[in-house]
Each structure stands twice: as C-alpha cells, then as structure tokens.
Amino acid sequence: xxxxxxxxxxxxxxxxxxxxxxxxxxxxxxxxxxxxxxxxxxxxxxxxxxxxxxxxxxxxxxxxxxxxxxxxxxxxxxxxxxxxxxxxxxxxxxxxxxxxxxxxxxxxxxxxxxxxxxxxxxxxxxxxxxxxxxxxx
Amino acid sequence: xxxxxxxxxxxxxxxxxxxxxxxxxxxxxxxxxxxxxxxxxxxxxxxxxxxxxxxxxxxxxxxxxxxxxxxxxxxxxxxxxxxxxxxxxxxxxxxxxxxxxxxxxxxxxxxxxxxxxxxxxxxxxxxxxxxxxxxxxxxxxxxxxxxxxxxxxxxxxxxxxxxxxxxxxxxxxxxxxxxxxxxxxxxxxxxxxxxxxxxxxxxxxxxxxxxxxxxxxxxxxxxxxxxxxxxxxxxxxxxxxxxxxxxxxxxxxxxxxxxxxxxxxxxxxxxxxxxxxxxxxxxxxxxxxxxxxxxxxxxxxxxxxxxxxxxxxxxxxxxxxxxxxxxxxxxxxxxxxxxxxxxxxxxxxxxxxxxxxxxxxxxxxxxxxxxxxxxxxxxxxxxxxxxxxxxxx
Ligand SMILES: NC(=O)c1ccc[n+]([C@@H]2O[C@H](COP(=O)([O-])OP(=O)(O)OC[C@H]3O[C@@H](n4cnc5c(N)ncnc54)[C@H](O)[C@@H]3O)[C@@H](O)[C@H]2O)c1
Ligand SMILES: [Zn+2]
Ligand SMILES: [Zn+2]
Numbered sequence: 001x002x003x004x005x006x007x008x009x010x011x012x013x014x015x016x017x018x019x020x021x022x023x024x025x026x027x028x029x030x031x032x033x034x035x036x037x038x039x040x041x042x043x044x045x046x047x048x049x050x051x052x053x054x055x056x057x058x059x060x061x062x063x064x065x066x067x068x069x070x071x072x073x074x075x076x077x078x079x080x081x082x083x084x085x086x087x088x089x090x091x092x093x094x095x096x097x098x099x100x101x102x103x104x105x106x107x108x109x110x111x112x113x114x115x116x117x118x119x120x121x122x123x124x125x126x127x128x129x130x131x132x133x134x135x136x137x
Numbered sequence: 138x139x140x141x142x143x144x145x146x147x148x149x150x151x152x153x154x155x156x157x158x159x160x161x162x163x164x165x166x167x168x169x170x171x172x173x174x175x176x177x178x179x180x181x182x183x184x185x186x187x188x189x190x191x192x193x194x195x196x197x198x199x200x201x202x203x204x205x206x207x208x209x210x211x212x213x214x215x216x217x218x219x220x221x222x223x224x225x226x227x228x229x230x231x232x233x234x235x236x237x238x239x240x241x242x243x244x245x246x247x248x249x250x251x252x253x254x255x256x257x258x259x260x261x262x263x264x265x266x267x268x269x270x271x272x273x274x275x276x277x278x279x280x281x282x283x284x285x286x287x288x289x290x291x292x293x294x295x296x297x298x299x300x301x302x303x304x305x306x307x308x309x310x311x312x313x314x315x316x317x318x319x320x321x322x323x324x325x326x327x328x329x330x331x332x333x334x335x336x337x338x339x340x341x342x343x344x345x346x347x348x349x350x351x352x353x354x355x356x357x358x359x360x361x362x363x364x365x366x367x368x369x370x371x372x373x374x375x376x377x378x379x380x381x382x383x384x385x386x387x388x389x390x391x392x393x394x395x396x397x398x399x400x401x402x403x404x405x406x407x408x409x410x411x412x413x414x415x416x417x418x419x420x421x422x423x424x425x426x427x428x429x430x431x432x433x434x435x436x437x438x439x440x441x442x443x444x445x446x447x448x449x450x451x452x453x454x455x456x457x458x459x460x461x462x463x464x465x466x467x468x469x470x471x472x473x474x475x476x477x478x479x480x481x482x483x484x485x486x487x488x489x490x491x492x493x494x495x496x497x498x499x500x501x502x503x504x505x506x507x508x509x510x511x512x513x514x515x516x517x518x519x520x521x522x523x524x525x526x527x528x529x530x
Pocket of ligand 1: 308354398473
C-alpha cells in the first residue's frame with residue numbers, strides 16, 4: 001500500500017516535471033515556437049459566420065489570430081503569436097476559442113476547489129491545476 | 138445526492154456529494170437507473186492511473202432518465218429513457234466528424250496530462266480521473282451529461298434496462314474491436330483474450346459479423362465456462378499449451394484476428410518474464426503487464442490483425458516488435474467510439490441478437506457500491522459485472 005502510494009506520487013511528480021520542463025521550454029520552443037496553433041474544423045467563411053456569437057474574450061483571440069486553410073477537409077489553421085505574456089493562459093484561450101467556434105460552448109478546466117486537500121494529493125493537485133492550461137498545444 | 142466515491146487506493150465508499158447542475162447549454166441531467174462496474178475501474182481503483190482525487194465519483198457505463206436539459210439541447214427530451222456513451226464527445230470537431238468520437242478534440246477539459254504523456258489528448262470520459270476530463274461518474278443518483286444530443290441515445294421500449302445498459306461501453310468496445318479495429322469478416326478465425334464483459338462482447342460481435350470460428354482465451358475457469366455456455370464459442374486456458382491449441386484449431390495458420398481484452402493488469406503468465414513484469418510494474422519501470430498482447434502478436438497468422446481493447450496507461454517492455462514487423466501484422470487500438478456504434482447495438486438488442494444481460498450477475502443498491510467492487514474485483518460468487526441501482530434494487 002505504502003509502496004503503491006509512493007509510486008503514484010512518483011508518476012505524478014514525473015508528470016509535474018514534464019509540465020514544468022515544457023513551461024521552461026527547450027526544444028519545443030525552438031524556431032517559430034513563439035506561436036500557438038490550433039486547427040478548427042470550419043472554413044474561414046464558417047468562422048466569420050460564427051464570430052458574432054463568440055464571447056468577447058474569444059473574439060479578441062480570433063482577432064489576433066492568423067488564418068490559413070488547413071489541408072484536405074480539416075478546416076482552418078489559427079496561429080497566435082504568444083511571445084512574452086502568460087503562455088499557459090494564451091494556450092487555454094486558444095483552446096477555448098476552438099471550443100466556442102466548433103461547439104458553441106466552453107469546457108473550462110475542471111474545478112478542484114472545495115475538495116479537502118489530502119497529503120498524498122499535493123503533488124497531484126499541482127499537476128491537475130496545470131492540466132487544463134498546460135500541454136503541447 | 139448519494140454517490141460512490143474513490144477515497145484511496147482500493148477504497149470506495151458511498152457518500153453525499155452536491156447534485157449536478159446544467160453548466161453548459163448542451164448539457165442534460167440524467168437520473169441514473171442502472172450503472173455498472175467495468176474492468177477499467179479496476180485500473181483506477183488499484184492506483185494504476187494515478188490522476189484520481191480523493192472524493193471523485195467513479196462509474197462510466199449507465200442508463201437513466203433525462204430529468205433536465207440545457208437551452209441548447211435539441212433532440213433529447215425530459216422523461217426519455219437513455220443509454221449514454223461512456224466517452225464524451227462534442228460531435229462537431231474533425232475527429233467527431235470522422236466518427237472517431239473517443240478522440241474528440243473538445244471532450245477533455247484537462248488535456249495537459251495526456252498531451253504530455255501521449256503526445257495529444259483523447260476525449261473525456263465519465264468518472265475516469267482528472268486525466269480524462271475530471272467528469273463526475275455515473276455511480277450516483279444523477280449525472281451531468283455534456284453534449285447530450287451527441288452522447289445520449291433513447292432506448293427502444295422493447296429493450297430492458299439491464300440489456301441496454303451494456304450499450305454504454307462494453308458492447309460498443311467489443312463491436313469496435315471486431316468490426317473496425319480487427320476488420321473481422323466471413324471466414325475469419327478470431328481469438329479473444331479475456332472473458333470479462335469486453336472480451337465476451339468482442340466475441341459475440343465477431344460471431345454476428347460472420348466470423349467462422351471464435352475462441353476465447355481466459356485464465357479464470359468460471360468465465361471460460363460462461364463464454365462457452367452463453368456464446369457457444371471455443372475456450373482455452375492460456376496456461377495450457379496455448380500455442381499448440383491455436384495452431385491445431387486453425388490447422389497451422391494461426392488466428393486471422395486477435396483481440397486483446399485484458400488490459401494492463403494481466404495475470405496468469407508464468408516464468409521469469411512474468412516475474413520481471415510484476416517487479417517492473419511495481420517499481421513503475423514499466424506500467425503494464427502485457428502477456429496477452431505478446432501472445433496475440435506471437436500467435437496471430439502472418440498478415441493478420443491485432444486489436445488492443447484493454448486499457449494501457451504508458452509504456453511496456455519486451456513488446457514483440459520483431460514478430461509484428463516480420464509477419465506483416467496490423468496493430469490497432471482505441472478507446473471506444475460509442476456514439477458510432479450505439480444505434481446499431483440497440484437495434485441488435487431489440488431484435489434479440491445481442492443479449493448481454495447475462496453479464497449482470499449481481500445487482501446491488503448504490504449504497505452497497507463497495508461490496509459491488511469487492512465482488513467484481515475478486516470475481517467472487519461468479520461475478521462478471523456488478524450493476525448498481527441508485528433507486529434501489
Ligand atoms: N477500449 C475501450 O474503450 C475499453 C472500454 C471498456 C473496457 N476496456 C478495457 O478492456 C479490458 C477488459 O475489460 P472488462 O470489463 O472485460 O474487464 P475484466 O477485468 O472483467 O476482464 C478481464 C479478464 O481478463 C482475464 N485475464 C487476466 N489475465 C489474463 C491472461 N493473461 N490471459 C487471458 N485472460 C486474462 C481476467 O481473468 C478477466 O476475466 C480492461 O482493460 C478495460 O479497461 C477498454
Ligand atoms: Zn467501461
Ligand atoms: Zn469532437
């Protein structure tokens with residue numbers, strides 16, 4: 001049991017390190033990596049048609065994004081310059097923009113507040129708090 | 138409301154949690170009438186997927202009644218009896234348009250964990266840890282169903298609760314393994330590892346699709362007996378000269394399609410490799426024990442197809458890459474794309490061609506959730522799947 005818990009903490013810590021490494025950015029942030037990009041499964045015209053229904057926050061992000069047609073039937077590529085500033089917040093803003101455009105709703109990171117903190121949960125909580133905002137996008 | 142919560146490694150208990158509410162316009166609230174344990178839950182319970190938080194509500198296979206819908210819900214109505222896909226999908230992203238619903242771009246609210254672990258994030262799942270979206274599970278009186286028009290399906294009147302329940306996850310997983318990943322066709326010999334709910338559904342799907350012969354490989358004698366009795370397929374004990382038995386069955390060819398339905402906690406291997414697997418899994422040098430997958434790749438016929446339905450978390454050792462490459466095999470895996478298969482499965486159920494209710498060996502009150510998982514985990518009293526009824530049995 002104790003061994004299992006330690007192992008869980010180790011895996012959690014591994015993920016936390018991975019997240020932290022990405023935050024510091026090395027290879028992934030190499031040339032051209034000041035950009036955050038997503039593909040939205042809509043044509044540019046369809047995006048324009050839906051822009052009116054976006055939240056102000058998403059509309060602002062869309063306004064700053066460069067658009068190119070994605071290959072095949074994949075829709076439109078949106079690229080955002082994210083030099084400086086809060087990269088995690090920008091990443092999450094891009095994700096939410098995609099969600100709003102594609103689904104008409106937002107799925108913000110799940111809310112861990114209001115849960116009793118547990119000793120083993122500390123590392124995990126740190127990982128989870130970042131999980132909605134971090135990642136490879 | 139009352140709900141079954143994860144409270145630590147191998148600990149669950151029924152407690153009070155806040156009622157769910159409509160959070161997004163496409164949500165529905167479903168009053169759960171039946172919800173069932175799944176082999177996937179055992180991986181969670183055992184701490185093999187370490188992204189559970191104390192108090193998380195588990196459960197992802199369920200059926201119930203729609204009691205509230207958000208303003209954007211068009212097709213679902215209050216009062217409908219619905220079965221819900223365990224994976225949550227938006228229905229509009231590129232993956233959903235390809236009917237690869239478990240790969241939905243928008244279903245997982247916490248994509249950071251799986252993007253870091255796997256390169257990109259699959260969709261979300263009810264009650265399956267914060268790595269898969271942190272959604273509250275179905276072992277509860279009520280559950281919030283995001284994108285209800287996409288994931289909730291009305292159940293035909295003639296299909297009883299305990300039959301329709303398995304259209305939520307076990308049956309579509311088996312169907313996907315046979316029809317899509319394994320591309321089973323007439324004349325094929327199909328071997329399925331694991332005779333839990335998923336393996337049995339994969340075997341039955343293979344029969345319905347027209348396989349010539351289906352053989353189920355399972356360590357547990359009682360489950361082998363159930364597979365033989367309920368499905369009429371051949372059964373084998375993997376520890377009893379498996380290779381010779383499969384060659385004999387196929388006159389030296391090997392199975393055309395091999396379906397792995399065991400997952401990361403496979404038992405039953407013998408010898409030094411098994412001991413090594415156990416030690417390395419405990420030490421987290423590898424996260425999975427893959428004996429059945431090794432066997433599937435090794436025994437599959439040249440040019441055959443191997444489908445991975447069992448859940449794996451990260452990395453595995455001594456995968457027989459040489460056999461895969463030199464025998465020209467196709468290896469595919471996926472979490473189930475329930476939304477693609479559920480209508481077909483409900484139809485088969487209505488025509489009595491798919492009758493998985495025999496998997497529901499035990500039916501208990503939600504208050505007895507801990508006992509349900511004990512029965513299921515220990516395979517006690519012939520337990521194949523334990524169903525929880527929040528309204529009482
Ligand atoms: N891909 C998906 O979308 C999806 C959906 C549901 C479940 N699953 C996964 O499918 C797997 C099976 O699910 P289930 O509900 O049937 O679980 P289960 O635990 O009821 O069944 C697994 C069976 O495998 C048997 N087994 C163990 N070691 C074996 C071995 N070495 N050789 C042969 N059989 C062995 C066990 O005795 C058991 O009967 C799990 O890993 C689960 O997580 C995947
Ligand atoms: Zn399941
Ligand atoms: Zn989607």
